[in-house]
Amino acid sequence: MIFDLHSHSTCSDGLLGPAELVERAVQRGVDVLALTDHDEIKGVAAAREAAEHWGIRLVNGVEISVLWDDVTLHIVGLNIDTGYLPLADGLAAIRSGREMRAQRMAESLAAVGIHGALEGARRYAKNPELVSRSHFARYLVEAGHARDTNAVFRHFLTPGKPGYVPHQWAALADALQWIRGSGGVAVLAHPGRYDLREAKCERLLGEFVDRGGAAVEVVTGSHAPAEFVTWARHARNFGLLASAGSDFHGPGEGYRDIGNVPALPSGCDPVWARF
């Protein structure tokens, strides 16, 4: 069975619509797919319809942006109830903060001579409530400032670089409450990306467990294979389940295509035992 429990559509910063995404997952042999758009659940209905049509299992999902102790974290919620109002309202509040952030990002880019970035990013954002760094990155490639989006993030849009604007995302406690309150399970997404020192990492995992977090994303497009083992060990030490997903955004972007999800290391308890 192929489980891919992390993916994006045009409802956030993916390149395929929810139905197209499901179709690609089917073609690539995925049995169980979660659509996990950033701070947005409106693609789930179309994805579900497509999944029913093709006969694969869709898991309702979301990837919530959180600010924890000056670190931006992503918390994936799986098997959520999209009709749970505190979740829908909380996500709407995060999305509304993105507009001012996008304006400030464009101002920061203009200060280094890159003009028209807000309009450029908006052209790539199919969901006007969700202008993200990915849309800015695609515009910067189009305008000739970098070869591809990975190169953009090396020179722009990250802390200390032009176009980066710190942002007040959701609180960890709130994100976990929305997910748990809706009947879902909370997964700490791509932990290897946060670049935490050991003590801070342990504090994060401890707090995550105390507040009802259930799983760590062990296998993800953001981890090198050696990191699968490291995070499998952390998961075990903290009594957390293990999740796996490609974090697919679109053909030609990122490191793993949809369904390209290696097996969990031995000794992991898979999160899908919970749904």
Ligand code: AMP
């Ligand atoms: P935002 O939610 O607007 O901060 O945008 C975050 C998104 O930007 C992530 O979900 C990725 O899709 C993309 N991203 C962030 N950092 C990188 C990176 N270093 N390389 C490639 N994509 C990145």
Ligand code: MN
């Ligand atoms: Mn993304």
Ligand code: MN
């Ligand atoms: Mn993420």
Ligand code: MN
């Ligand atoms: Mn993601």
